[in-house]
Amino acid sequence: MTTDSPDSFVRSFTALLAAKNIDVASTMISDDCEYDNVPIGKAFGPQGLRDTLTGFFAMCDSLDWEIVRQSSTGDMNSAVVLNERIDRFVIEGTTYELLVAGVYEIRDGRITLWRDYFDQSVLMQAFQAASS
Amino acid sequence: MTTDSPDSFVRSFTALLAAKNIDVASTMISDDCEYDNVPIGKAFGPQGLRDTLTGFFAMCDSLDWEIVRQSSTGDMNSAVVLNERIDRFVIEGTTYELLVAGVYEIRDGRITLWRDYFDQSVLMQAFQAASS
Numbered sequence: 001m002t003t004d005s006p007d008s009f010v011r012s013f014t015a016l017l018a019a020k021n022i023d024v025a026s027t028m029i030s031d032d033c034e035y036d037n038v039p040i041g042k043a044f045g046p047q048g049l050r051d052t053l054t055g056f057f058a059m060c061d062s063l064d065w066e067i068v069r070q071s072s073t074g075d076m077n078s079a080v081v082l083n084e085r086i087d088r089f090v091i092e093g094t095t096y097e098l099l100v101a102g103v104y105e106i107r108d109g110r111i112t113l114w115r116d117y118f119d120q121s122v123l124m125q126a127f128q129a130a131s132s
Numbered sequence: 133m134t135t136d137s138p139d140s141f142v143r144s145f146t147a148l149l150a151a152k153n154i155d156v157a158s159t160m161i162s163d164d165c166e167y168d169n170v171p172i173g174k175a176f177g178p179q180g181l182r183d184t185l186t187g188f189f190a191m192c193d194s195l196d197w198e199i200v201r202q203s204s205t206g207d208m209n210s211a212v213v214l215n216e217r218i219d220r221f222v223i224e225g226t227t228y229e230l231l232v233a234g235v236y237e238i239r240d241g242r243i244t245l246w247r248d249y250f251d252q253s254v255l256m257q258a259f260q261a262a263s264s
Contacts, residue, residue, distance in 0.1 A: 038231050038250075038251060039251035039253065069212050069214065069235060070214075071203040071204055071205040071212055071213070071214050072203055073203040080201050080203055081203070082201065082202075082203050082214035082215065082216065082233070083214070084214065084235045084247070084249075099170050099249065100249065101214070101233030101234075101235065101249035102233075103201060103216045103233060115216070117216075117231065117232065117233035117249040117250060117251075118249060118251070119170060119171035119249075119250070119251050119252055120251055120253070121171065121252070
């Protein structure tokens with residue numbers, strides 16, 4: 001992975017997660033990585049990533065996370081990457097679109113921060129529909 | 133303003149608005165600029181900016197919008213700027229902190245898109261407190 005740029009690293013990470021490949025995505029984050037879903041809460045490290053996403057991924061028939069805009073500063077030793085995404089996910093045949101802005105920090109070749117900003121009402125609506 | 137970089141241009145724009153200086157900030161956006169508060173709605177152009185912010189600014193004793201991280205791509209002819217902010221505002225003596233991610237596009241020396249991602253629950257809480 002040493003040939004990656006911060007830009008391509010975050011794109012790969014995002015694509016792996018949208019493919020529900022938590023195993024490989026987990027190798028791209030640091031042991032103490034902060035994973036912060038701003039309106040909901042934080043988790044830490046590979047296990048935190050897994051705990052947060054496993055249940056959600058199990059609910060989803062499929063996911064498509066589109067990066068609309070992205071800008072990065074720095075290199076794989078130390079970088080900030082910010083993006084704007086449309087996180088699409090299908091639950092019981094219904095497609096939901098979550099409009100998201102993501103903030104990432106990279107240190108020593110791994111993601112040390114992943115923070116997503118969004119309005120939680122869309123997510124709550126999807127969860128309620130899925131549990132009804 | 134031709135000596136500005138996209139990075140400094142957005143920093144100036146943000147500081148002007150936090151100082152409630154809509155008049156000067158308005159000159160930095162295009163006539164058809166899209167101003168999108170994602171969970172709430174869109175407004176367009178200098179008048180839309182004014183209509184959206186005048187009432188809010190009137191409620192606020194003071195504002196302090198801190199840019200925590202920012203990254204930009206391009207130049208003043210065509211650029212994308214993304215940032216992470218803490219928008220602090222004081223209403224009736226109480227300080228609120230709105231955690232925001234902003235997306236900006238610049239074309240031909242002016243801001244043509246300003247889109248803010250945040251969870252609206254903090255904002256609604258402040259508005260309810262102010263109107264009670």
